[in-house]
Amino acid sequence: MDDTGEDYRDHPVRSFVLTGGRAEAKRQFRIDTLLIATDTDDPLPPAATRQARQLLELCSRMQSLVEAAALLGLPTSIVSVLASDLVDSNHLSWRQAIPKADAPDRDLLREVLHGLQKI
Incomplete structure (x- = not known):
């Protein structure tokens, strides 16, 4: 950051607004x-805020929450609130990715693949 403060960027509107x-x-x-x-x-x-409208536009193609937050330049906590509101109004739908604990074991998948290749 230089002495003039020109490198400092902040949102003109506070996040809670x-x-x-x-x-x-x-x-x-x-x-x-x-x-x-x-x-x-x-x-x-x-x-609806400008940011909510931008989020909806971004999500015309599937986006992860963190990708949308990065593209909007907002914290994920703010995007979560905006996304939740858009889900409530039926403008967005969502799904969780499979958690690692629930993901199939790699060794099991390898065995299935080898079994299929033998057929």
């Missing part, structure tokens, strides 16, 4: 949660 003062989303999204816009014809409410 973007979420209506809420710090936590209604849903427990993880950073790898996948978000995608739904095919609803319902317009966004007039009170």
Whole structure:
């Protein structure tokens, strides 16, 4: 950062304003949660923020929560609240990626692959 402070970038609006003062989303999204816009014809409410509109536009193609946060330049906690609101209004749908604990064992998959190759 130089002495003039020109390298400092901050949002002109405080994060709590973007979420209506809420710090936590209604849903427990993880950073790898996948978000995608739904095919609803319902317009966004007039009170929807510019960031919520941008999030919805980004999610016209599937995005993870962390990717969307990075592209929007917002903390994941803020994007979680915005995404939760968009899910409530049926503009977004979401799904969790498979947690590692629930993922199939690599050795088991290798055995299945070898068994299929022998057929």
